[in-house]
Amino acid sequence: AAPVSASSHYRAARCSTGSLAPIRLLTDDFAALRTTIASMQPSGYTNITIGLQMGLAVASSSAPFQDSYAGPEEVLRYMVLLTDGDNTMSRYVAPNANPAAIDARTRLACQSVKDAGVTLFTVRVIAGNANLLRDCASNPGMYYAGDNAVGISEAFRSITRQISRLRLTS
Secondary structure, three states, X not given: OOOOOOHHHOOOOOOOOOOOOOOOOOOOOHHHHHHHHHHOOXXXXXXXXXXXXXXXXXXXXXXXXXXXXXXXXXXXXXXXXXXXXXXXXXXXXXXXXXXXXXXXHHXXXXXXXXXXXXXXXXXXXXXXXXXHHHHHOOOHHHXXXXXXXXXXXXXXXXXXXXXXXXXXXX
16 A cells, blocks of 8 residues: 555664664754764665655645645645665565565655655666656656766756746736
């Protein structure tokens, strides 16, 4: 079944690698932030589905983020999914155990986002399943691929141009 928003679906889960860096919230100690960022090393797995589900929850009026979306339903909502890896993890499938099942769940999450009226852009950086991400985007022209930071910047400039074409009228 497609993922749905409900506060009971957001239970904590331990990172399987156990190597997450501590998060510093609401600080102006930029030197400490830069040190923390510089010490980070890539590890673990990529779970695209949970990112989509959390984004949809924040962009909706449902629990647990019912206070995050205050606009009327006719307000246009956008989501940008950026990934730098293959979709290798799901809460319901062991890492890399069944890539087809992991991708199938992600496709359901993508469809849920689009069915909720959210325009979905996808950005693949360096690695990842291009076909999955192209299919997940609201249309193929909303899928971007890049190999470095310049590619990310170009993708976000293009996304910004597409969104800013809209005009407000009274």
